[in-house]
Amino acid sequence: MSESIQTIEVAATADVTASDADVLARTVTAVRGAGAVLRERFGDVVAYRTREELMSALAGNDDAALDILRPALTRLRPDAGWVEDELDGGALPAGEWWVVDPAEGNVNHLQALPEWAVTATLVRDNQPVLTAVHLPLTGETYTALAGAGAHLDGRPLRVSPTTDLGLGLVATSQARPDEDEKVVHRIGSSITAMLLDALVVRTSVPATLHLVNVAAGRLDAFWQYAGARADLLPGALLVTEAGGQISDAQGRPWTPRSETFLAAAPGVHAQAVTTLSR
Missing domain, CATH: 3.30.540.10 (Fructose-1,6-Bisphosphatase, subunit A, domain 1)
Known part of the structure; x- marks a missing residue:
């Protein structure tokens, strides 16, 4: 499987x-x-x-x-x-x-x-x-x-019908305390990229509360660098069952081994991948 x-x-x-x-x-x-x-x-x-x-x-x-x-x-x-x-x-x-x-x-x-x-x-x-x-x-x-x-x-629950990332509310989260310097820099760069491409960027913990908002259509996308099973699996299932798309930040299938995570409404998923891949 x-x-x-x-x-x-x-x-x-x-x-x-x-x-x-x-x-x-x-x-x-x-x-x-x-x-x-x-x-x-x-x-x-x-x-x-x-x-x-x-x-x-x-x-x-x-x-x-x-x-x-x-x-x-x-x-x-x-x-x-x-x-x-x-x-x-x-x-x-x-x-x-x-x-x-x-x-x-x-x-x-x-x-x-x-x-x-x-x-x-x-x-x-x-x-x-x-x-x-x-x-x-x-x-x-x-x-x-x-x-x-x-x-x-x-x-x-149903994810957002938004099709323009420029009108989207997006969010990210810090996966854990004491991230290594490489991950910290990736987080900072991704926030900058989303600030340029999305309407509003929210940053806070925990990840699960952002993901329930994606599933409920209140947020259009959520991404995270690194992460644990416990903070991603619940929201990943909720978003998927609400009609959203799950991948890593480059658009590849996400697994618990992945280094990045992206959950988004279908209408903005590809745009979010483009932004995070810069």
């Missing part, structure tokens, strides 16, 4: 089994439960003076959410593997894996900023099968099931 998730959009609806739909429904319950725990922990800015204190605060949020997510998702798929490090990238071994970010945008949570979420994605032979992204502060839950579309609280 090809690792490229670009092929998801042609999956036949008949291939979506009732068990996958049931797993998705129960996954939604799990991410909402974890979100409720994180919402209770949200409020004042969490002070930290050292990297060690920061990492401890981040781990506290992760552990609180995982106390809900890990047992619930393990019961759903007892034989599925579990990705321990949310910053890991690359292909997974064959079989089923849970790719979970218990606090996507965790640093925003600590800073009392609203842009954070809980995500859980079931991956089968390197293809994302289902995903649930819950935004605890708004109560919104975004879901996608391969071959069955993308939804926001049960309402179908």
Whole structure:
């Protein structure tokens, strides 16, 4: 089976089994439960003076959410593997894996900023099968099931009809702290190129919240250099099932091994590739 998730959009609806739909429904319950725990922990800015204190605060949020997510998702798929490090990238071994970010945008949570979420994605032979992204502060839950579309609280999602990048709202994100200098320069150059070609460029973390906006038609494109499975796979499935296109920044099929990522409405995808390839 090809690792490229670009092929998801042609999956036949008949291939979506009732068990996958049931797993998705129960996954939604799990991410909402974890979100409720994180919402209770949200409020004042969490002070930290050292990297060690920061990492401890981040781990506290992760552990609180995982106390809900890990047992619930393990019961759903007892034989599925579990990705321990949310910053890991690359292909997974064959079989089923849970790719979970218990606090996507965790640093925003600590800073009392609203842009954070809980995500859980079931991956089968390197293809994302289902995903649930819950935004605890708004109560919104975004879901996608391969071959069955993308939804926001049960309402179908569709990407933007924009066909002119010059009228497009686009976004990018920093994949992780402490990027190497080469990646940092590529990010800067790409933002400059998009500032010249697109209408508005947004830059913030986390990636998943930009990608749900692409799936919902609020943004026209999102790109990122480097990246982890946990911050790209949920949104990649959502965008694909909402009718968008996924590739690397040069327009080639994207896989978890790719060094770049691009999700866009079909009408601006080729223009975005041209801009990012300069």
